[in-house]
Amino acid sequence: MAKAMARKLKDFNPTNCAVTYCMNIIGGKWKPVIIHLLRNGQNRYSLMQKGMPEASKQTLTNQLRELEADGIITRETFAGSPPRVEYHITPLGASLLPIIDAMRTWGKGQMNTGE
């Protein structure tokens, strides 16, 4: 129910605002970080967890599902024992990379000047 509501809210953009549209896709707290980790080849669930220990398992799972539903990432299962699951960025997801890069550049600049 909570998830359904979140997705409903996601599509709610009455002012037809492009910034809102984009935030509806990547505004989830961890989504830019997930995309950034995937881009760097950390494409297994366990690797992503290590890269973002602040996020709970449930949160990571939810964010991955939403990104998959929005066509930003793919989830592929490979046969084996145990089966292996890999996540990859789609071309649509790759089109978000300039935004993630801009965030990263800004964050780096601030972390260097601050503290």
Add this chain to the structure above:
Amino acid sequence: MAKAMARKLKDFNPTNCAVTYCMNIIGGKWKPVIIHLLRNGQNRYSLMQKGMPEASKQTLTNQLRELEADGIITRETFAGSPPRVEYHITPLGASLLPIIDAMRTWGKGQMNTGE
């Protein structure tokens, strides 16, 4: 209490990730939209509400307070009857504009191709 927790979480960045750092500042659902509206001169509370009718008053107020606490915007009260309150982007806030621009460009592109 909820607010205090949110702010605590905000500063939690154990992996020292630049993307996380940036999302801690602008990840709030409406923050990029607020910055975008302020840039376009919609710098009164009532104007911002019109620009983002999806957000509740409480949410807008909270996000404005957090942006002010983080040095991204200023809040200035002008004497008068009734007193007038204006919000403006700080130089630090202006340094986020390339990110907002990238979001806007992406959102526009998607809104044109989709639906």
